[in-house]
Amino acid sequence: MMHRVLRLGRTRQVSDYLRKIVPGVFLQELCSRPGAIGAICPSSPFLARQMARQIDPGADGLVIELGAGTGAITQALLRRGIAPQRLLVVEHCPAFVARLRKRYPQLNIVHGNAADLGQFVPQGQRVDAIVSSLPLCSLPEPLAQAILQQWQHLLHDHGIAVQFTYNLRRPKWRNFTAARQTASRIVWANLPPASVGTYSFKTEKLAAPLHEHATP
Numbered sequence: 001m002m003h004r005v006l007r008l009g010r011t012r013q014v015s016d017y018l019r020k021i022v023p024g025v026f027l028q029e030l031c032s033r034p035g036a037i038g039a040i041c042p043s044s045p046f047l048a049r050q051m052a053r054q055i056d057p058g059a060d061g062l063v064i065e066l067g068a069g070t071g072a073i074t075q076a077l078l079r080r081g082i083a084p085q086r087l088l089v090v091e092h093c094p095a096f097v098a099r100l101r102k103r104y105p106q107l108n109i110v111h112g113n114a115a116d117l118g119q120f121v122p123q124g125q126r127v128d129a130i131v132s133s134l135p136l137c138s139l140p141e142p143l144a145q146a147i148l149q150q151w152q153h154l155l156h157d158h159g160i161a162v163q164f165t166y167n168l169r170r171p172k173w174r175n176f177t178a179a180r181q182t183a184s185r186i187v188w189a190n191l192p193p194a195s196v197g198t199y200s201f202k203t204e205k206l207a208a209p210l211h212e213h214a215t216p
């Protein structure tokens with residue numbers, strides 16, 4: 001009996017802890033669209049900082065954040081010193097968009113699909129970096145491919161994409177692009193631990209038109 005009470009107490013502790021670190025909206029979205037969320041928790045501050053650290057705050061091109069969710073990485077990018085007018089945030093889920101707009105009224109937060117990224121970037125605007133939390137491994141393959149094509153198309157020669165993955169080996173989306181990984185680092189203080197990769201699309205500029213894509 002005592003054993004059961006203790007076990008119940010521990011279950012409550014775990015669920016209280018999860019409630020504290022996982023906002024209700026994240027759990028709701030995770031339950032209704034697990035493939036499009038692709039994570040059990042928002043990114044930890046350690047993961048967010050490691051992503052933001054890859055971006056040069058002194059440059060002046062656009063920094064695009066994709067799949068901002070609850071805004072953990074958005075916050076790290078602002079703390080890194082990225083000027084709000086350099087930051088464009090794209091999120092597909094309306095509940096996250098509403099929350100992000102409330103939390104960051106100074107930012108340009110677009111409700112849209114990352115596969116349509118080119119439509120949200122002003123013509124002629126130099127894109128320095130794409131910082132992505134998109135679950136590229138759990139999205140439908142044609143959608144992941146369409147998203148990666150946008151990155152190839154939009155990033156300038158010295159631009160970078162920063163993407164994290166829970167697959168600490170080689171995530172399958174890497175087969176959809178010949179982008180070169182220029183740095184990687186495992187962040188253990190995240191649930192689950194994640195690998196942050198930095199990619200260059202320099203040799204992969206596309207001359208071909210962009211493909212049709214599926215919706216997430």
Ligand SMILES: C[S@@+](CC[C@H](N)C(=O)[O-])C[C@H]1O[C@@H](n2cnc3c(N)ncnc32)[C@H](O)[C@@H]1O
Nearest residue numbers: 036039042043067069070072092093113114133
């Ligand atoms: C791993 S979660 C984001 C975690 C986020 N870093 C946080 O701390 O909350 C992935 C996010 O990508 C968004 N997403 C998925 N597919 C998308 C798409 N095609 N375009 C834009 N956002 C998308 C989801 O709605 C979700 O917010």
